Amino acid sequence: MADNHLFRGCRCTLDPWVFATNLPPEQNPQGQHIWSRPLARTWTVMLVLCSCLVYCARMAMPVCVVSMAATFGWSKTESGLVLGGFYWGYCLTQILGGHTSDKFGGERILFLSTASWAIITAATPLLGRLEDHSVAAMTIARFLMGLLQGVVFPSLVSVCSQRMVEGERGFLMSCINGGSYFGMLVVGGVGSLMLERRGWQSVFYATGALSGLWALIVCRFLLQGQVIPNHLLSASYWSVPKLHWLSHLKKGPVCAMVLAHMCHSGASYALLSWLPTYFKDTFPHAPGWLYNVIPWTIAIPSAVSGGYVSDYLINAGYGVSAVRKIMQFVAMGVSSVFMLLVCKPVTFTFALASVSAAVGCNTFSTSGVSINVQDLAPSCAGALYGFMNMCGAFMGLLVVFFSGYLIEVTASWPAVFSLIGLLNVTGLGFFLVLGDASRVDLEDYRAVSPVGRQPL
Template identity: 30%
Template sequence: MLRRPGEYEPPIGKLWTRQESRIWTIVMFTGTCVLYASRAALPICAATVAKEFNWNKSDSGTVLSCFFWGYALTQLFAGPMADSVGGENILPYSTLAWTILTFFTPQLFDFAVWTNQPLFFLLLVRVLTGIGQAFHMPSMASMVSRHLTASDKGRVFGIVLAGSHCGTVLVGAFGSILLEKAGWRALFQFCGIVSLLWCWCLRWCLDHGRSRRISPTSEDDEMLKKSGVESHIVKKTLAVPWSALFKHPAFWAAAIAQYTGANAYFTMFNWLPSYFHEEFPTAMGFVYNVVPSSAVVVTSLIAPYIASRLMSTGRSTTATRKIMECASLLGVAACLMLVPLMSSFPMALTIFTMAMASRGLHHGGVSVNPHDFAPNHTGSVFGIFNACGAITGFVGVFLAGHILEASDNNWSLVYLVTAAQCVAGALVYALLGTANKII
């Protein structure tokens, strides 16, 4: 299929060899790790920052959630852009942008206080950071789709996504120490430096990988098609059939499951540090910032292998996706329903650790559905999926802040509402979900 005159064509690459696949899995995993480490920095020190700048719960919820305003909306075109020009061409620049913003966040927050409209400037900084990070996951999804066979995509991308939880654990561990010893400003600068190191590593890998890029022959195209990977020219000139996708009930079932699960995760992700800080003030921040997130790291890493094991026993891909996603959503819901009964720090830590562990099973379910639905447009579809999840960042997190403000810090109400949504998401996906190709 020929290109239109004047149309830009991204560099074309072969399937990754086994060694390259391992290297890129590690690189993308660590990239997702540092991405979420920088994202978790503000939630971890939110109580400290709020005290310094005199924020109430509504203010904290607004600042925490506005990151997702830019993040969610940018997802809508970040995916198609990644499929069009290549995720490899986007990642170095988008990573550098949010890395710089992360490093200078303390200075930007201080500058905001000196302006006539401090809240507006704070929101602007967080929105721009969200826009910069929005290109990360769709770009990686597009890269995985183009360079791996159909049988490897779900497993590798599930591992890559698990880096998000690993980053949360690392920043929870080191961040708690930095927060206590050096203050919250040092935490952002630490995340910025680590992110800059990964940006350099990414650039090095891309430069050394370009030597393998060649123009595909007809034999290459045939090999790619047999392997479940279309050539860049085929993917480049075919428009995404959005109408067929949006009319399919399985897409909306997956989108609802993605939304409800992400709502639970982001509510815990953003508010758990504040919850433990207020409900159990004598508890060690290092413990409650690390233990729950450590559980989700473990389950998210093994979830792709559990899914592969289920399919090897004869279960269909659709049945496997439903088992993994429903186990995740219902597990989270069951744990959050126990929040009103929690009376001690060990009990609370155990329940939220189990909830986070249940969330990790999602990486064998809906999180890899974009590869099932649209193998030739994975970046674009993943962008839509990620937007559905990211919406909860500014709806769910923002709403939680207002519920807490209006109910005199009724944390049980926040988590019961979250649990009810998870049950609804599980029911919808169990009835309508699929892993079949849609477009």
């Protein structure tokens, strides 16, 4: 292996049978293979970059759709068809991605997925040559992009649950979440400049090339070209009963987690989708870059700090269940308070501050419900997260549509913000009452004290 300084000091292979955990057996009942410290640091950087590139590729079409519509003569309906293709594909592969990652290894699924959608992204401008069929071609491309990216976050959850100790998962997942917001800022800022100076094609070429470079580095230095190890091809390895995670859906803590995630996703989708329209309608003379940039700039440090605080509390001896509920209370309870503040007439400065605070608090869910699946069932966290993320995505689509209906019928933004608050309060109530962090995937599991290491 090349002696690259970034990877020096760790044996960069991902065969799960190679890494011996440094936890005693009674604190590692599942036989998980925890990453060594140097490898954990390396993968933290790569996973954050992955989440950043995911959103760069995902948001490339929304950033460029106006220019593309002018080039190809698309109507608003046709533009909406192209944009919506992503989400239908995104919903379909959540469970598959999570279940496969739990069995196959999330690192490998991330590599295969990223390499695939990098090619599709870079090839998107070539589809523009099919001018007579541009809508169909671009819609299919977006649908395939959604299928391939649908496995990403369940895979990230699976990796985190299998490779990280309990007291460090919150920080890692929060960094990954912060990377997503950074990706939105990058494609919104740099992508807009490239769009203006080099045309919409350059945005897709650059994003596809960077994503391909990420996949190449992972394959060369971390996977060492061994994407499918021999033991994963044996029939005995795949003979374990599949979909055993479905039985956990009957348990109260799991149901509370899924319901809370659905409500939070619905509220978040509505918030993200309609905030620009709210500011444009309510404050037509306000600079657009302020309300399109500042909330997401606040979200990055907020997401990271939420993960750091949650891990600090767990390593300090606070109960994991209590910490998850505190984080979710901030994400769904406190954020709703800030949103309700703009239900009455306010100044632009006050509205921007309140919305930014709500978006910042909303990111704390990464250390609450989103990571709770790793507490409850680390052996099948990817599949369970894929299921609840699929439910959350469908919930989001319904809430976004219904919010648009409310705006059209009532012409009242307070009605939309009240709907967001109602969803948050409902999901939060179930999670506070029924939520827990004790494992449900091992019948003979006995609670152990969390093992803490210093944050990455």
